[in-house]
Amino acid sequence: MPQPNAVRCLVVDDEPRLRRVLVRLLEGEGFTCMEAGSGTEALELLQQERVPLVISDLRMPQMDGVTLLREIVARWPDTAVIVVTAVAEVESAVACLQLGALDYVAKPFHLDEVRARVMQALDKRRLTLEVEDYRRTLERRVQEQAHRIEELSLERLQALVHFLEEKDPYTRGHSVRVADYSARIGRAMALPQPVLDSIALGAELHDIGKIGVSEAVLHKPGKLSDAEYRHIMEHPAIGARILAPLMREAPAALAIVRSHHERLDGKGFPDGLKGDEIPLEVRVVTVADSFDAMTSVRPYRPALSVAKALQELEEGKGRQFHTPAVEAFLAAFPDQATLPVTNPEIRPLHLPSPVPEALHRAAPPPD
Numbered sequence: 001m002p003q004p005n006a007v008r009c010l011v012v013d014d015e016p017r018l019r020r021v022l023v024r025l026l027e028g029e030g031f032t033c034m035e036a037g038s039g040t041e042a043l044e045l046l047q048q049e050r051v052p053l054v055i056s057d058l059r060m061p062q063m064d065g066v067t068l069l070r071e072i073v074a075r076w077p078d079t080a081v082i083v084v085t086a087v088a089e090v091e092s093a094v095a096c097l098q099l100g101a102l103d104y105v106a107k108p109f110h111l112d113e114v115r116a117r118v119m120q121a122l123d124k125r126r127l128t129l130e131v132e133d134y135r136r137t138l139e140r141r142v143q144e145q146a147h148r149i150e151e152l153s154l155e156r157l158q159a160l161v162h163f164l165e166e167k168d169p170y171t172r173g174h175s176v177r178v179a180d181y182s183a184r185i186g187r188a189m190a191l192p193q194p195v196l197d198s199i200a201l202g203a204e205l206h207d208i209g210k211i212g213v214s215e216a217v218l219h220k221p222g223k224l225s226d227a228e229y230r231h232i233m234e235h236p237a238i239g240a241r242i243l244a245p246l247m248r249e250a251p252a253a254l255a256i257v258r259s260h261h262e263r264l265d266g267k268g269f270p271d272g273l274k275g276d277e278i279p280l281e282v283r284v285v286t287v288a289d290s291f292d293a294m295t296s297v298r299p300y301r302p303a304l305s306v307a308k309a310l311q312e313l314e315e316g317k318g319r320q321f322h323t324p325a326v327e328a329f330l331a332a333f334p335d336q337a338t339l340p341v342t343n344p345e346i347r348p349l350h351l352p353s354p355v356p357e358a359l360h361r362a363a364p365p366p367d
């Protein structure tokens with residue numbers, strides 16, 4: 001009598017009498033069986049229901065057992081297959097083992113032998129699945145740890161950026177304010193969360209390349225020479241080089257670091273990107289960065305008023321700045337008296353979550 005939670009299996013043989021013998025034996029062992037009279041029929045049944053065990057004859061019309069085995073191994077690799085062969089077909093049986101069958105039984109078979117082979121095959125399958133599951137768990141943990149290590153490194157870099165900015169009265173709080181303005185622009189544009197995450201990460205670290213710029217040039221009062229201006233404008237490319245190994249999982253954030261001085265009209269740095277060549281995340285941060293730069297004191301000029309800075313953004317629409325990002329900025333701050341922000345929120349940095357490959361894989365059929 002089949003058990004309600006019994007292991008499901010599929011018996012494939014074109015001879016109904018032999019099929020019945022196997023089914024009776026397996027049901028006696030507590031299995032519940034489906035039956036197929038050909039390889040084609042077996043594949044149709046497996047398509048409807050995956051089973052952990054298939055016992056198949058080798059010689060069958062339409063589709064022989066070897067073709068069926070190949071199909072099962074390719075499409076349902078977690079299924080254990082035992083082939084039934086005639087004694088004279090031992091070579092075919094060995095070939096089947098090489099193709100992925102877990103075992104074979106030779107006709108005429110003893111029921112005890114079939115029983116033992118079935119149990120062994122299921123044990124082997126269970127062990128294989130356990131090892132595979134362990135490997136996937138281990139792989140996921142390694143990925144999570146690598147992700148965390150990269151995040152910790154980014155947090156250290158964030159602390160370094162804040163430290164460098166704090167030392168300098170002209171740049172104090174710049175990155176945090178840019179991240180805050182960018183987040184508000186992104187939300188006003190109703191951008192999806194992964195895009196907002198990239199913006200938060202890239203905006204906080206966008207100026208990290210200034211580590212590689214001479215302090216004398218950075219703090220020079222008065223007008224910069226062309227050479228000095230070019231030297232300062234190396235900071236986006238330097239920043240991208242510093243962060244590239246840590247931001248393999250966050251290419252959009254890395255693009256913000258490299259391209260935050262690009263302009264829609266192609267007159268920006270360092271690559272002279274134009275229009276849509278500049279990623280959306282970058283276009284958002286550029287508006288925030290420019291507004292904060294304009295409303296901050298610089299060694300060579302006083303801060304612009306909020307009204308004047310907003311006017312500059314308006315006038316730069318479509319030429320320097322992405323029009324929807326400027327409009328989103330204006331919508332996010334309907335009251336100009338709240339600008340510039342005085343207490344921007346410092347948020348911990350996060351890389352976009354990795355999606356482990358294991359999550360994409362379907363679970364094996366239940367036993």
Ligand SMILES: [Fe+2]
Pocket residue numbers: 206207235260261
């Ligand atoms: Fe910059």
